[in-house]
Amino acid sequence: MNDFTMPESHTVRIARNVTALSDMLRPHRERGRRIGFVPTMGAFHAGHLSLMRTSHAACDVTVVSLFVNPTQFGDASDLAAYPRDEAGDARLAETAGADILFAPDVAEMYPVGFDTRVSVGAVALPLEGVARGTSHFEGVATVVLKLFNMVRPTVAYFGQKDFQQTCVVRQFVRDLNVPVDVVVRPTVREPDGLAMSSRNVRLSPAAREQARALSEALFAIEHAVAHGERDVAGLEALGVRALAARDIGPRDIEYLAGTDTEKLQPVSRVTGPTLFAVAARVGGVRLIDNIIVAPTAT
Ligand code: AMP
Numbered sequence: 307m308n309d310f311t312m313p314e315s316h317t318v319r320i321a322r323n324v325t326a327l328s329d330m331l332r333p334h335r336e337r338g339r340r341i342g343f344v345p346t347m348g349a350f351h352a353g354h355l356s357l358m359r360t361s362h363a364a365c366d367v368t369v370v371s372l373f374v375n376p377t378q379f380g381d382a383s384d385l386a387a388y389p390r391d392e393a394g395d396a397r398l399a400e401t402a403g404a405d406i407l408f409a410p411d412v413a414e415m416y417p418v419g420f421d422t423r424v425s426v427g428a429v430a431l432p433l434e435g436v437a438r439g440t441s442h443f444e445g446v447a448t449v450v451l452k453l454f455n456m457v458r459p460t461v462a463y464f465g466q467k468d469f470q471q472t473c474v475v476r477q478f479v480r481d482l483n484v485p486v487d488v489v490v491r492p493t494v495r496e497p498d499g500l501a502m503s504s505r506n507v508r509l510s511p512a513a514r515e516q517a518r519a520l521s522e523a524l525f526a527i528e529h530a531v532a533h534g535e536r537d538v539a540g541l542e543a544l545g546v547r548a549l550a551a552r553d554i555g556p557r558d559i560e561y562l563a564g565t566d567t568e569k570l571q572p573v574s575r576v577t578g579p580t581l582f583a584v585a586a587r588v589g590g591v592r593l594i595d596n597i598i599v600a601p602t603a604t
Pocket of ligand 1: 352463494
């Protein structure tokens with residue numbers, strides 16, 4: 307076999323534009339290698355790294371994109387406050403097996419004259435669609451489709467933490483015949499249950515304590531379902547009480563809802579896989595989390 311073998315230890319290469327990315331990927335593509343892709347907005351934590359490791363284990367080459375996409379932020383101050391640490395991210399990505407870090411600037415992604423939006427239907431409307439407006443998932447779908455076309459991955463990896471985002475991506479991949487396998491990996495949590503998020507670094511120590519309430523609410527719901535509770539309104543109320551126990555009140559909660567796992571429509575009973583999703587502001591930081599529960603056979 308005259309194919310070169312990849313060295314065991316490797317350094318991550320940084321591509322700033324599509325030409326450099328294509329040049330780096332060409333030898334892999336020509337050899338028909340599996341290209342794994344992890345789209346991110348940077349400020350890496352263990353959740354991002356688990357996606358990279360999964361890709362590294364399953365694919366021949368792993369591309370990670372780092373792009374804080376302005377079009378998915380409705381709130382300019384949220385965009386401005388989004389944590390950024392490219393040098394730290396490059397080091398972490400390397401330890402997790404990433405081969406290429408694609409870090410374009412805004413002008414590379416949205417050159418002058420850019421004028422197309424990908425608009426996904428029903429699944430983009432509830433939950434985050436209500437809380438952040440319809441432009442949020444248009445921004446997400448548009449940038450992810452652009453990134454798919456730039457990287458042309460075999461497989462793309464996403465986290466369950468952004469469950470609705472995975473539904474939006476699956477929808478446009480199916481509808482637009484995008485040749486990529488979408489893999490969703492479990493949410494990685496801090497030891498106390500808080501879902502890892504780039505935004506967690508913005509929590510004050512007091513807000514960090516309060517933030518535990520989101521996963522406590524979801525685990526309380528999971529526990530109640532395991533013990534036979536099926537009434538979704540009752541389960542939502544249980545979750546709201548868990549949030550209130552850490553002083554997260556109705557004005558802080560954007561939603562806490564039980565829905566089906568396909569179109570994310572409200573359900574009244576847990577009769578099959580059911581998503582419980584929560585979004586709340588904690589100490590000025592917007593956090594989301596979710597869990598999927600199912601009735602047990604007992
Ligand atoms: P972001 O940089 O926040 O856009 O996230 C990039 C990818 O990492 C998305 O697919 C997220 O769903 C995923 N991700 C973010 N947080 C977590 C987590 N705690 N566990 C697993 N995946 C995550």
